[in-house]
Amino acid sequence: MNVSVLFFGITKEKTGFSNYSFNLDPQSDLRVLEEELFRKFPKLKSEITFKFAVNNEYILGNQVLNNGDEVALIPPVSGG
Amino acid sequence: MIKLTQEHINVQQIIDSVYSNNAGAVDVFIGTVRNNTKGKNVVKLDFEAYEPMALKELKMIAKEAKEKWPVEKLSIVHAIGVREIGELAVVIAVSTPHRKASFEACQFCIDTLKQTVPIWKKEVFEDGEVWVDSTP
Numbered sequence: 001m002n003v004s005v006l007f008f009g010i011t012k013e014k015t016g017f018s019n020y021s022f023n024l025d026p027q028s029d030l031r032v033l034e035e036e037l038f039r040k041f042p043k044l045k046s047e048i049t050f051k052f053a054v055n056n057e058y059i060l061g062n063q064v065l066n067n068g069d070e071v072a073l074i075p076p077v078s079g080g
Numbered sequence: 081m082i083k084l085t086q087e088h089i090n091v092q093q094i095i096d097s098v099y100s101n102n103a104g105a106v107d108v109f110i111g112t113v114r115n116n117t118k119g120k121n122v123v124k125l126d127f128e129a130y131e132p133m134a135l136k137e138l139k140m141i142a143k144e145a146k147e148k149w150p151v152e153k154l155s156i157v158h159a160i161g162v163r164e165i166g167e168l169a170v171v172i173a174v175s176t177p178h179r180k181a182s183f184e185a186c187q188f189c190i191d192t193l194k195q196t197v198p199i200w201k202k203e204v205f206e207d208g209e210v211w212v213d214s215t216p
Contacts, residue, residue, distance in 0.1 A: 008130055009200035010214035048214060053198070056133040072130055072198070078212035079127065079134075079158060079199030080111050080170050080190055 001026050001067035003033060011050055011073040014043040029064045030054070033071060050075045081155040082138045084129050084199075089157050089168040100152035103175035107182035109190050111170040113163045123204045125169065127160045130198040134158070137197045141189055145174070148188065149181040156189060158199060169201075 003022050007015050022036055030052055038045040052059045053072040065071070081097045091110060098106055113125050142154045152175040159169050172189045176182040193199075201212045 006130065008128055008198065009202070010211040012128075013211065053130070053133055056130075056136050058196075072133065074130070074198050075200065075211070076213045077194070077196065077198055078201040078214075079129070079197050080194040080201075 001028070001065070003028075003065050003067075003069050003071055005033070005037070006070065006072040008072065008075065009078075010048050010075045011044065014048060015041045024065065026067075027064060030059060030062050030071075033065060037073075044073070048075060081157065082135060082142060083156075084131055084134060084158050084160050086159075086161045089159060089171050091168070091171055094155045094157055094171045094173045097155045098153035098173045098175040100175050102177060103152040103182075104177055105179040105182040106173060106175045107179070107186040108174075109170070109172040109186050110168060111190070113165050113167050113169055115165045117203055120205055122165070123206060124162055124164050126162050126202040126204060126209075127158070127169065128200045128202070129158070129160050131160075133198050138193070141192045141196070144192070145185045145188055149174075149185040150176055151181070151185055152176060154185070154189070156193070158193075158197075160199070 006019050012018050051074045053074050115122055138156050155173045157171050174182045174186045203210055
């Protein structure tokens with residue numbers, strides 16, 4: 001299944017991408033995606049912190065992903 | 081009015097948007113671009129947003145404020161893109177029957193916005209740039 005990942009701010013800077021599509025096994029969860037992300041973009045693991053949002057909603061724990069989900073990496077916000 | 085805008089923010093328009101005959105108070109918060117941070121000169125700011133989620137979170141803040149205080153009308157407008165020194169980054173206006181609630185609701189909105197809304201600010205200096213609060 002395909003999951004689209006969006007990058008913003010420092011996560012965009014560290015990966016060099018604003019979006020990237022991952023092909024994962026069905027029933028994969030956020031931890032699986034996280035491993036793939038860290039493998040592909042090691043700087044995400046070693047240099048910064050971020051939260052996940054799935055389909056415009058913060059996910060604090062884990063969640064099983066579905067084909068077509070939009071996952072965003074949300075670094076510490078700094079609006080205002 | 082809840083929106084993100086590339087355009088310059090018009091404060092009067094936002095104040096007008098919350099006027100209500102039932103309100104005796106309008107409180108306005110204006111966030112502006114400061115020319116320094118931690119002793120360094122800032123040249124400008126560049127705001128980026130995850131727009132659909134930022135709008136959703138802003139609407140949640142407005143909804144929560146309306147649950148906590150007797151809000152007549154509430155508007156939040158946040159800048160995206162480049163803003164020079166002295167320009168407006170965010171404007172929040174809240175109308176309520178009496179002043180205390182408008183102060184409190186407005187403060188709640190800006191404090192919560194800074195914690196939850198997926199908007200990021202890049203500070204541009206004379207000799208480089210940095211995403212604010214981006215490193216642990």
